[in-house]
Amino acid sequence: MNAPDRSLAKAKSPRVDHVLIAEMVEAGARVLDVGCGDGELLQLLAERRGVDGRGVELQRDKVNQAVARGLSVIQGDADRDLDNYPDQAFDYAILSLTIQATRQPKTVLENLLRIGRRAIVSFPNFGHWRVRTGLLIGGRMPVTDNLPDLWYLTPNAHLCTIRDFADLCERVDATVERAVAFNDHDRRLPIKWSLSMQNLFGEKAVFLLHGPKRSKI
Numbered sequence: 001m002n003a004p005d006r007s008l009a010k011a012k013s014p015r016v017d018h019v020l021i022a023e024m025v026e027a028g029a030r031v032l033d034v035g036c037g038d039g040e041l042l043q044l045l046a047e048r049r050g051v052d053g054r055g056v057e058l059q060r061d062k063v064n065q066a067v068a069r070g071l072s073v074i075q076g077d078a079d080r081d082l083d084n085y086p087d088q089a090f091d092y093a094i095l096s097l098t099i100q101a102t103r104q105p106k107t108v109l110e111n112l113l114r115i116g117r118r119a120i121v122s123f124p125n126f127g128h129w130r131v132r133t134g135l136l137i138g139g140r141m142p143v144t145d146n147l148p149d150l151w152y153l154t155p156n157a158h159l160c161t162i163r164d165f166a167d168l169c170e171r172v173d174a175t176v177e178r179a180v181a182f183n184d185h186d187r188r189l190p191i192k193w194s195l196s197m198q199n200l201f202g203e204k205a206v207f208l209l210h211g212p213k214r215s216k217i
Contacts, residue, residue, distance in 0.1 A: 014044050016186040017122045017206050021094065022048045024120055024178065024208050029091035032056070032115060034078050034108075035098030039066030042073070054090075056081065079103045082111035094120045097146075097204070105158050110172050113211030118177070122206040127161030127199040130184065145184070146204055162199040169209060178208040 014022075018041045025031060027049050033042050036055030039062075045051045055073035057063045066073035078095070079102050093116030095108065100123050102108045112119040124146035125131075134142030147159075160168075162181060169176055181189045181202025189198055198205070 014040070016182055016188075017096065017204060018044050020180055020188075020206050021045075021096065021120055021122070024206075025049050025051060025092055028052070030089075031092045031094060032085070032090040033094045033096070034082065034112070035095060035101070036062075036066060036071075036073055038062045039069045039071040039073055041094070041096055042066070042071050043069055046071075078108050082108065082115065085111070085115045087114050088117060090116045092116050092118050092120055096120075096122045097124065099123050100159050101157060103157060105160075106168060106172065109168065109174070113172065113174055113209065117210065119174070119209045119211070120206065121165070121209065122204060123160065123165060124204050125162050125181065125199065125202050126159040127163060128184070128203045129200050130203075132200075144203070162202055162205050163195060165205070165207065166195060169207070173212040174209045175212075176207055176209055179205060181205045 021041065022044055025045055029049065029051050031045055031051045031053045033053060033055045036042055036057050039055060042053045042055050045053055053071065055066055055071060056076040056078065057066060057073055058075065058077055060075055063073050063075045078098065093112040095112060099105050099108060099121055109121065112121070130144055131142045134140065181198040182204050183189055183201050184203045189202055
């Protein structure tokens, strides 16, 4: 009998931030995944949480891939099309590793908080120590696993740190229900770590939020 292809098994493993997002989402919830890519997260949420999921994706080829998975995904732009969604239309509005690529992150976040009873946002942390070291020593924009593109090729228009995003949450009057950072080995950082420590050692972060008008349960 042939040995199992471990590289294939590894390739099929879901991203660690997707696994965390699935933990945050209630079973059977209505979910809008903005910037959903090929639908990997939506499929995971459907399989593990039985959600009623919808997706919005800018790139047509990725929309086609998501639809081929049997998912309900349409082509759309987070900066322009979220205004068309009514208030509280979904239980969760999710933006996974996408907010840094939007032209108006504050407006996009406000729309997520308006559309969903809760919002989940993940993003790469530009305050990670490797990024800081690369800028300090090399004097160049860093290239990492989470920031893989050269500065003139990157789709990222508004890179931020964990502290920056926490400040933005305060500006839009969003309540942070949970925030988790992952180190460069995809391990969750200790929950008791301060924001400064997470900002230094977290390579990416996931925030679970709700807006100021959300009714208490």
